[in-house]
Amino acid sequence: MTSRLVPEATAAGFATNQVQHGFTPGAAPRTAVPAIHQTAAYEFASLAEAADLFALRTPGIIYSRNASPTQTILEERVAALEGGTSAVAVASGQAAVAMTILALAGRGGHVVAAHQLYGGTIDLLQDTLDDFGIPVTFVDQDDADAWRAAITPQTRMLFAESVANPIAQVLDIRLVADIAHAAGVPLVIDNTVGTPYLVRPGEHGADFVVHSATKFLAGHGTSLGGVVVDQGSFDFGAEPERWPQFTRPFPRFGDLVLWERFGIGLAFAVLVRSKYVHDLGPSLSPFNAWQILQGIETLDLRVARQSASALDLARHLAQHPAVARVHHPGLAGNPWQPLAERYLPRGVPSVFSFDIAEAGADAGDDVDRVARVIDGLQVFRLVANIGDARSIVAHPASMTHSHMSADQLRAAGISQRTIRVSVGIEDPADLIADLDDALAVLVSTPAGAGHEDIGHYA
Ligand SMILES: Cc1ncc(COP(=O)(O)O)c(C=O)c1O
Structure with missing residues (x-):
């Protein structure tokens, strides 16, 4: 049930x-x-071994709510x-952020936290965690x-996405990390859209990196999962009063002090696994852990x-008469x-x-016009997901970000005319043709058609 430090990985590519x-x-x-270790629990050799595992005296796996060998590999x-020292995998990206x-x-x-976040993270922060x-x-x-x-004496973390969903604002990670560290708190980065192939936030000062593994890591739209990685950079012992969860005796583990027993780079993973995942139960199934491992094997090939x-598509859209801004x-x-x-x-x-371009007075409302484009797509799929091998579109204002x-x-830079795309691994020519065919419905009624910013996006 205990976590362990990740063996040195830096030598390999x-x-x-x-x-x-x-x-x-x-x-x-x-x-x-x-292998998929599809078992709920693990047998102990003796009662003494079981007692040691439960008390965190020795590392090992007790029960699949906390860990499984498949999950440990992931x-x-x-x-x-990510260049980190330890990690905990859970049932979804949402669970990774929450834990x-x-x-x-x-x-x-x-x-x-940044305004520019995935809508579900905003729901979690401003609604449930506030409760x-x-x-x-x-x-x-x-x-x-x-x-x-915004930082107060009670602040315990700064949170942002390396590349924000859906407008793709790139964060100045180093700038925000320096602000966090000057205030004595860690920077947590959601690197779901960035992926460790394109950016490793830990190299720019982030202390914890979270992922919706559902997206690019799994890569095929089949399985939910989430991971949080400890970069091994944040010293909770520097101000022990501020971080009692690490520096005070932990009664459920015989008054063990996590910071003394596990230290920098590992104590956080032990707390997440042994308290929050253990108590609240957002466990990753061994099958999903295995699916995500399969996906990761081709991460660099897919993402490249x-x-x-995506850059080809963006350049094409920037020239399109029915598109105002890319x-x-x-x-x-x-x-x-x-x-x-x-950073990338x-x-x-x-x-x-x-x-999409702004409409003339008689061209119908923005959402209707967006719907005509989206409903006309044949290759892009209308799906509330990103990072899939399939190309996907969404309308953030009425889907992923509709609670805002x-x-x-x-x-967050989102309007009713904003369409999000997640570009898959299909032939780019088919994707461009699909967008052109769907956008053609707007070109026939281009009154006031935009390009208000096209000059910037040559
Ligand atoms: C940037 C980002 N973070 C977190 C999540 C939540 O992940 P999951 O859907 O795996 O719970 C998402 C989901 O879309 C996301 O896009």
């Missing part, structure tokens, strides 16, 4: 770690690839790809003064192709292009958005 890290072939019964692999915030904030802790006494302050992720001003195809930081003139060049040298993620107020949508 990214792709080698993707395929091999965390699994030693030849262990009985000599499976060549990781955790070690994702930690290696991370609960473990860091505890009761009464305050969170400062539990963990308040949030949202700030514009590009406004350094706003981050600083998806990223290149939110893709690989395009010249996009406000986040300089940050993309700095291998390519910009394949999740981005575009706004008009002000929140504006702050």
Whole structure:
């Protein structure tokens, strides 16, 4: 049930770690690839062994709510790809974010988070976690003064996405990490859209990295999962009074002090697994852990192709008469292009958005016009997901971000005319033809048709 530090992975290349890290072939019964350990629980050799495992005196697996051997391989692999020291995998990205915030904030802790977040994360922060006494302050992720001003003595973490869903604003990770550290709190980055192939937030100062493994890591739209990685950089012992969950005796484990017993880079994973996942139960099934491992083996190949195809599509859309604006930081003139060049040298993620052109007075309302485009697509699928091998569209204002107020949508850069795309691995020519065919319904009634920003996006 205890966690363990990830064995050194830095010697091998990214792709080698993707395929091999965390699994030693030849262990009985000599499976060549990781096996699915489909068992709810594990037998103990003796009562003494069981007691040691339950008391966290020795590492090992007790019960599949906390861990399974398949899950351990996944955790070690994702930690290696992110350059971290330990990880915990859970049932979904939402659970990974929730467990991370609960473990860091505890009761009464305050969170400062970017406005530019996945809608489900905003729901979690401003609704459910607020109910539990963990308040949030949202700030514009590009406004350094706003981050600083929002921090209070109760703040326990800053939270943002490396590349925000759906507008693809690129975060200045180093800037926000420095602000967090000056205030003595960690920076948590959701790297779901970024992926460790394109950006490793830990290299730029992030202390914890969360993923919806459902997306690019699993990669085929089959399985939910989430992971949180500890980068081994944040010292909870530096201000022990602020972090009692790590520095005070833990009664359920015989007054063991997590920070003394496990220390930097591991104590966080033990707390998440042994308290929050254990008590609240968002466990990853061994089958889903295995599916995500399968997906990770081709992460770099898929992401490189998806990223290149997405840039082709973005350039094409930027020239389209029915498109007003393309939110893709690989395009010249996009406000986040300089940050993309700095943080994403291998390519910009394949999740981005575009706004259809504004309509003339008689052309119908924006949502109707968006619906005509989306309903006309044949290759892109209308699905509430991203990072799939299939290309997907969504309308954030009425789907993933529909719980947000008009002000929140504006702050996140989303309008009723915004369509999100997640580019898959199909032939780019088929994707471009599909968008062209669907957008043609607007070109026939282009009154007032936009390109208000097209000059910026050559
Ligand atoms: C950036 C981001 N973080 C977290 C999540 C939540 O992940 P899951 O759907 O696996 O719970 C999502 C889901 O869309 C997401 O896009």
